[in-house]
Amino acid sequence: MVRAGRAMAVATVVSRVTGFVRTLVLVTALGLGTRLLDAYTVANVTPNTIYELVMGGALASVVVPLLVRQASRPDADLFAQRLLSLVVYGLGAVVIATVLAAPLIVDATAAGFAPSERHLAVLFTRFFMPQILFYGVSATLAAVLNARGRLAAPLWAPVANNLVVIATGLAFVLVGGTGHAASPGTAQTLLLSVGTSAGVAAQMAVLAFAGRRAGFRLRLHADPRGIGVRRIAAMAGWTVGSVAAAQGVFVVSTRLASHAGTGMLAVYSNASTIFQLPYAVIAVTVITGVLPRMSRAAGRRDLAGVTADLSRSLRLTGVALAPVSAALVVLGPALTTLMFAHGSTSPSAARLTGQTLAVYGLALVPFAGYQIMLRAFYALGDTRTPALISVGVSAVTVGLVLVAAQLTGGARLLIALAGCTAVAYTTGLTVSALVLRHRLGRVDGRRLLDTHLRTLAAATAAGLVAAAVARAVDAPFGAGPSSAAVVIVAASAAGGALYALAARLLGVAELRVLTSALRPG
Structure with a gap:
């Protein structure tokens, strides 16, 4: 465990160091204590929060043990592909619903915002909601890799996310963006919105590449049944309740x-x-x-x-x-x-x-x-x-x-x-x-x-x-x-x-x- 942990710790350190550089760049660009950073922060944590509520806790608590037990069976890949298909279809529907409900979500999480700050948070939130799907696919691919003994590879994936967002923050500064303005311009808002979600998409792409190298074919099935959905749902139901309480x-x-x-x-x-x-x-x-x-x-x-x-x-x-x-x-x-x-x-x-x-x-x-x-x-x-x-x-x-x-x-x-x-x-x-x-x-x-x-x-x-x-x-x-x-x-x-x-x-x-x-x- 110590030998494996060394490789994982290196990957995690690089990931978290680049994550802190990302935080520093965003704070420098948007300004700690400004309304712009508050609006961005609320919108950016919302997809992760909803993903954890809907599926993240279940993936962490149920899927890895299940995949470990399935790893020695001849239909292990088919099981993982059907599970991935279920994640994609389920979270795709969640993305559509949350994009429409963005104003209600912002009101629920940040009731103290002024109207202009609320408008900006709602706009960011709508652009960030596809991250829910990206997080779900990333977590499922990471679970597949963990079950195959590839423990370090999933820990490197967030580095791609961090690098993309760092570039986005630097680009925001270069185009004249500042957190002290009354509101950013349309181009600046789009830059922050698209760049932040592109970071999560890059993380997903890295995991897809690592899965492919590990011998896992990234294939969706029209019918994801056959993996014990009811059993998984029964086991995950308790986790969803605990995640709901945490949220x-x-x-x-x-x-x-x-x-x-x-x-x-x-x-x-x-x-x-x-x-x-x-x-x-x-x-x-x-x-x-x-x-x-x-x-x-x-x-x-x-x-x-x-x-x-x-x-x-x-x-x-x-x-x-x-x-x-x-x-x-x-x-x-x-x-x-x-x-x-x-x-x-x-x-x-x-x-x-x-x-x-x-x-x-x-x-x-x-x-x-x-x-x-x-x-x-x-x-x-x-x-x-x-x-x-x-x-x-x-x-x-x-x-x-x-x-x-x-x-x-x-x-x-x-x-x-x-x-x-x-x-x-x-x-x-x-x-x-x-x-x-x-x-x-x-x-x-x-x-x-x-x-x-x-x-x-x-x-x-x-x-x-x-x-x-x-x-x-x-x-x-x-x-x-x-x-x-x-x-x-x-x-x-x-x-x-x-x-x-x-x-x-x-x-x-x-x-x-x-x-x-x-x-x-």
Whole structure:
């Protein structure tokens, strides 16, 4: 898993680095804290949200285990082709419906927009809705590749998406676009709209090419039946319910952020995006590698094998993410000042993004552990239990954010929303562990607790040292991106060295596994 994880981690790092360059280009071009970026952000996340609601959760939880079990059968390709056909026909109908319903969708997710901002968001949304189909085809092709053991190839595909959108953002600047204009011109709007959707289409094209090289023929069937549609629908139904609950959290949080003030929605969205980077590089890499393994072990009724893979994944992920979590807590404002405090972005908006990110840092390890545990249920063929747990986590989140909205507002509300997320994911992690222990008989709890406590001690010590170094370095240099860069380098070096030393002294064996994975050869 470590050897495969190295290749996947490289692909994920390149993907996420280009993704951040994409974010930086868009923020520079459109301006963090501007109405244009808020409208673009709402429209751009909507297709992904609808795709996850309609099919994304089902593909993640049901399709990969099914394809793994079908891989050894002679009709494996026919099964995958019919599944792809079902995805294309179903999501094609969804695209048509959502294009027509774009005004209602924008009103539901961003009620605080002014009329001109709403008009622009509706226009962007209509252009972006074909992305739903592109995402569905991409995810299905990625599942086919994963079932065939091609784990790294799907992780490279988003790079094509990012490069196309980066080019779109740069072209927007070259034609004179700016986020501070009352509204972009027709040509500029078309450039942003078509270029952004073209990025997702490029991602799909890369996966189609990779599937072809893996021996999978991209062929649609007029009749997609014969794959157990009713069974898949029954298994996916629970997942759709959990995704619907999660999207309810997204809608509530987005509406609250849109009422917090001009530009606050983009601030909240960018903090969430940065929070997802280390999770994607580390936890998603582990999840991608371990889900087929756990599915095969579950297919053999080898519960001990499932437990071993689960424990190993949780320990490696926790040890890798703990110092990153400490860095986000300590260096959040410095990170976002370095990334965003230039171009059309105000320093105050960049710093607020970092303050929100710092609170998000507390959720990093619980969120990753929670997501890995959900995959253990999926490997066991159980979508009902994780769905019920997810609905509970969503209910906790909504309850907390509504209380937070009553107690605070404005910029402080964004920070409170991130804190509510940390509490909710910690609750989900705890409940998932208890249920899995009952299901599997054991989850290697003592070893997990011991490793995580030692890791927490090492990360806390490293965070305190990094904070002291950051304060000492920040004083003589003042504010601004150059000062933030010096602070980040100095504090990260000190904190990282101490974490490695403390983890070694405390006997965190997983750190040696991770460092060995980074060595070439």
